[in-house]
Amino acid sequence: MTQHFKVLYFASAKDASKTDGDKFEWSDNINAEALTKLLLERHPDLAPILKISMFAVNMEYMDQDNSWTVQPGDEVAIIPPVSGG
Amino acid sequence: MTQHFKVLYFASAKDASKTDGDKFEWSDNINAEALTKLLLERHPDLAPILKISMFAVNMEYMDQDNSWTVQPGDEVAIIPPVSGG
Amino acid sequence: MKDIVKITADIISLDEIAKAVADPKAGAISTFSGTTRDNFEDKEVKTLAYEAYIPMAEKSIQSLITAARQKWDDLIHVAIVHKIGDCPVGETSVVIAVSSGHRVQGLEAVHWLIDELKVQVPIWKKEVYTNGGPDGTDGGEMWKANNTLP
Amino acid sequence: MKDIVKITADIISLDEIAKAVADPKAGAISTFSGTTRDNFEDKEVKTLAYEAYIPMAEKSIQSLITAARQKWDDLIHVAIVHKIGDCPVGETSVVIAVSSGHRVQGLEAVHWLIDELKVQVPIWKKEVYTNGGPDGTDGGEMWKANNTLP
Numbered sequence: 001m002t003q004h005f006k007v008l009y010f011a012s013a014k015d016a017s018k019t020d021g022d023k024f025e026w027s028d029n030i031n032a033e034a035l036t037k038l039l040l041e042r043h044p045d046l047a048p049i050l051k052i053s054m055f056a057v058n059m060e061y062m063d064q065d066n067s068w069t070v071q072p073g074d075e076v077a078i079i080p081p082v083s084g085g
Numbered sequence: 086m087t088q089h090f091k092v093l094y095f096a097s098a099k100d101a102s103k104t105d106g107d108k109f110e111w112s113d114n115i116n117a118e119a120l121t122k123l124l125l126e127r128h129p130d131l132a133p134i135l136k137i138s139m140f141a142v143n144m145e146y147m148d149q150d151n152s153w154t155v156q157p158g159d160e161v162a163i164i165p166p167v168s169g170g
Numbered sequence: 171m172k173d174i175v176k177i178t179a180d181i182i183s184l185d186e187i188a189k190a191v192a193d194p195k196a197g198a199i200s201t202f203s204g205t206t207r208d209n210f211e212d213k214e215v216k217t218l219a220y221e222a223y224i225p226m227a228e229k230s231i232q233s234l235i236t237a238a239r240q241k242w243d244d245l246i247h248v249a250i251v252h253k254i255g256d257c258p259v260g261e262t263s264v265v266i267a268v269s270s271g272h273r274v275q276g277l278e279a280v281h282w283l284i285d286e287l288k289v290q291v292p293i294w295k296k297e298v299y300t301n302g303g304p305d306g307t308d309g310g311e312m313w314k315a316n317n318t319l320p
Numbered sequence: 321m322k323d324i325v326k327i328t329a330d331i332i333s334l335d336e337i338a339k340a341v342a343d344p345k346a347g348a349i350s351t352f353s354g355t356t357r358d359n360f361e362d363k364e365v366k367t368l369a370y371e372a373y374i375p376m377a378e379k380s381i382q383s384l385i386t387a388a389r390q391k392w393d394d395l396i397h398v399a400i401v402h403k404i405g406d407c408p409v410g411e412t413s414v415v416i417a418v419s420s421g422h423r424v425q426g427l428e429a430v431h432w433l434i435d436e437l438k439v440q441v442p443i444w445k446k447e448v449y450t451n452g453g454p455d456g457t458d459g460g461e462m463w464k465a466n467n468t469l470p
Contacts, residue, residue, distance in 0.1 A: 010223055011294035012313045052315075056292070059226040077223055077292070081315035084220070084227070084252060084293025085204050085264050085284055085423075095373055096444035097463045141442070144376040162373055162442070166465035169370070169377070169402060169443025170273075170354050170414050170434055184349075185335035194358040194409050199334075201351045202427065208344040259344050273434055277352065281427045 003072035088157035174249035196269035324399035
């Protein structure tokens with residue numbers, strides 16, 4: 001059975017992707033770099049946004065240089081620079 | 086013509102003197118020390134209060150070691166330790 | 171000891187929130203309200219539009235409150251309420267309110283909480299201008315960024 | 321740029337005062353409220369009774385605001401309101417509210433203002449207890465002192 005993960009877009013990422021979320025097919029070894037490639041294949045306009053954004057996985061910020069990989073069922077969020085308060 | 090100055094009492098000073106103000110006859114050279122004597126003659130119970138209080142003259146704090154003297158018409162206030170806020 | 175965390179599209183009332191943190195043991199209530207200014211770098215702001223990754227923002231705010239209680243042990247109740255949706259000029263976008271036994275820790279905690287909120291919590295504001303957009307066009311809008319990344 | 325200084329026997333409303341310092345140019349409103357706690361060193365407080373040398377207190381508060389504006393140039397409006405008379409448990413005795421373009425200066429100014437008010441302004445509070453006075457008697461009352469003289 002095919003497994004999936006979700007990606008959520010906010011603020012300028014939502015403007016660039018023109019959607020608030022996508023479903024992606026999961027495969028092994030999707031690290032930050034591979035995830036970026038997948039995102040750019042679907043939404044080339046995300047390129048400048050991804051350069052300044054963080055990833056959050058299941059509502060936890062991920063370091064860009066960590067060896068984390070996406071797991072089946074994960075919710076990945078693209079977090080552009082925040083401006084609350 | 087006899088000239089005067091006023092003394093105002095607040096908080097514990099008012100409790101000790103049992104009044105909120107007095108009128109004193111003015112004379113030359115009433116400095117902090119002489120003023121303390123005058124006050125104690127009229128209100129001996131002020132003794133411990135005066136030890137911990139500031140004088141204010143016409144709403145300005147006076148240093149205890151200054152060579153200021155009371156002037157005719159002055160309003161002198163006995164200011165125990167403050168506790169506003 | 172209550173933690174009050176709310177992300178809402180409703181108008182935010184400072185009074186209500188201050189009352190929510192009041193307590194007979196409190197000698198101090200310290201608050202911060204962020205409000206929409208009418209200008210940004212010579213551009214006239216019409217409204218701010220706030221967007222949030224709501225569940226993560228709530229979780230992030232709760233983590234900040236927990237961390238604040240570890241840094242300051244005199245805090246009684248802590249409330250953080252943030253607006254989403256349109257926030258026109260003069261309206262309140264965020265309130266932080268802290269009750270404490272004494273003033274120092276409450277005042278310090280409020281300052282720290284707003285500083286941390288601005289860098290950690292996934293909330294974004296878009297400035298909508300009435301004149302002179304960022305690229306010189308009439309009107310316009312722009313997603314803002316606070317000064318530092320997490 | 322308003323300075324609001326008030327010493328009053330009326331109930332003090334944080335909301336009213338925060339609204340009085342609101343301004344379209346303000347991105348931040350910072351406040352401090354002092355409230356009557358229900359205890360002091362194991363004694364149960366019934367009420368605080370505040371007394372002031374009113375004209376000197378008003379003058380002293382105005383001087384503090386002027387000094388704050390010299391230390392921080394981002395302040396818009398500043399309000400300091402202090403209660404006199406009885407202030408039972410839970411009631412507000414003082415509010416300091418500052419509006420500013422940005423948060424840092426407003427937050428710092430509020431903290432400084434309450435610290436300075438507590439050492440400089442001729443206002444006194446008497447604690448009235450419901451049990452166990454300072455000399456062990458039932459009930460009782462005591463003039464308090466803040467920690468440092470001017």
